[in-house]
Amino acid sequence: MPVVLNLDGKHPKCRVPNDVWRISIDSEGRETCEGYWDLSYQPGPLDWNQLKRLKNLSDLTYRGPDATVLDFLASRECRVRTFTWSESGRSRFDFSTANAIDNLGIYVQKKSLQLKLPVHGRMDYLRLITPPSGCRVTVVCPKQGEGLRLMIYQGELLSISGLKQLTDLQLFNCRDVDIAAIAKAYPNLKSLDIMGKAVVLSGEAALSKLKSLEELNIHECYNMDVNSFPGPDQLPALQEVNFDGLRREDALLLKEKFQGIKELSIRGKRTAEWIANNLENPFRFWEDYFGATAGKKAMAAWKTASSSIPDSGKKPSKNTARKCLQAFVNVFNQLEQRTGLETDQREEIYDAFFQLVARLPAETVTE
Numbered sequence: 432m433p434v435v436l437n438l439d440g441k442h443p444k445c446r447v448p449n450d451v452w453r454i455s456i457d458s459e460g461r462e463t464c465e466g467y468w469d470l471s472y473q474p475g476p477l478d479w480n481q482l483k484r485l486k487n488l489s490d491l492t493y494r495g496p497d498a499t500v501l502d503f504l505a506s507r508e509c510r511v512r513t514f515t516w517s518e519s520g521r522s523r524f525d526f527s528t529a530n531a532i533d534n535l536g537i538y539v540q541k542k543s544l545q546l547k548l549p550v551h552g553r554m555d556y557l558r559l560i561t562p563p564s565g566c567r568v569t570v571v572c573p574k575q576g577e578g579l580r581l582m583i584y585q586g587e588l589l590s591i592s593g594l595k596q597l598t599d600l601q602l603f604n605c606r607d608v609d610i611a612a613i614a615k616a617y618p619n620l621k622s623l624d625i626m627g628k629a630v631v632l633s634g635e636a637a638l639s640k641l642k643s644l645e646e647l648n649i650h651e652c653y654n655m656d657v658n659s660f661p662g663p664d665q666l667p668a669l670q671e672v673n674f675d676g677l678r679r680e681d682a683l684l685l686k687e688k689f690q691g692i693k694e695l696s697i698r699g700k701r702t703a704e705w706i707a708n709n710l711e712n713p714f715r716f717w718e719d720y721f722g723a724t725a726g727k728k729a730m731a732a733w734k735t736a737s738s739s740i741p742d743s744g745k746k747p748s749k750n751t752a753r754k755c756l757q758a759f760v761n762v763f764n765q766l767e768q769r770t771g772l773e774t775d776q777r778e779e780i781y782d783a784f785f786q787l788v789a790r791l792p793a794e795t796v797t798e
Contacts, residue, residue: 452487452490454482454492455493456491482509491514492515494517498521505529512531512532515538515558519537520540522544523546524537524544524545535557537558539559542563542566545569545571548571548572557580559583562586562589564586575594576597580601588602590612598620604627606631611633611634614638615637620643621644632655632656635655635659641666645670646670649674650676657688660688662688671692671694698719714726725770728762728766736755736758759787760784
């Protein structure tokens with residue numbers, strides 16, 4: 432018998448209103464539903480047609496191996512535009528008949544991936560998440576990726592077969608990036624974003640092969656050969672260049688090199704000492720975005736807490752850990768009272784707090 436979801440509102444803890452637009456489903460029963468957007472159920476086949484009653488459902492995240500979700504996505508009643516699939520156990524995915532998807536995310540588990548994208552409508556985003564080293568990917572899609580934005584999270588650069596006309600590439604949490612490999616794989620790029628922590632860049636001269644490149648963004652790259660970057664005369668379409676997080680001496684050279692570009696932004700100029708001392712600090716960019724006062728207080732709070740709760744070695748007592756975490760939280764409570772905090776600041780505080788908690792032995796952590 433198919434598993435029945437609690438979509439009728441009778442189960443108070445798993446109530447899912449009919450007007451919900453986003454839902455996350457876990458087929459292993461590992462999570463407890465704390466809100467209507469996050470629903471677990473016990474292992475077993477799921478009747479995906481139950482979701483058709485959710486007329487506003489546009490964002491679906493699924494963790495599990497049930498391939499019949501593809502039939503639901505292909506149904507006429509399905510209005511899901513953003514779909515993310517993890518722990519599928521698959522290396523082949525056929526979304527060619529999907530009815531409404533324009534934003535697709537796949538957690539890549541295998542060393543090879545074959546992916547067919549929807550042939551109906553417009554496909555805007557393809558997200559490949561945590562691909563393993565050496566993964567080989569083939570994508571079948573209309574116009575070989577023209578108009579598509581490819582986003583790769585936490586993986587080595589992939590040279591993907593079938594995307595010769597790709598126009599937008601974003602690399603997240605990357606480490607070693609070879610521009611020459613990018614230019615060879617995707618010669619028609621209009622936009623290139625490289626984001627990581629301590630990115631090591633090579634093949635900078637190959638940017639000159641990207642004659643259609645309009646926008647270049649490089650984030651936290653402290654190892655690059657700025658003298659090898661081509662100038663605006665070799666990049667005729669280039670209109671916008673953004674560097675955020677780089678060596679101070681590189682910033683001076685790049686500012687001179689890219690004179691004449693319509694939009695040029697160079698932020699986060701760092702000394703060697705700053706890089707050595709702050710690269711692991713999750714609040715290292717707060718000074719640039721939220722002001723010197725907030726940035727310095729946040730970075731200092733992390734340094735104090737991180738030294739009291741080290742990533743390795745002897746762990747503090749339960750009482751010491753509690754006081755340390757409370758002091759950490761108090762810093763941000765004071766900032767909230769004085770100037771207020773933005774949503775992305777709150778999210779970064781939350782992530783940093785649980786980084787500290789994760790360092791503690793399980794028996795030390797309580798609700």
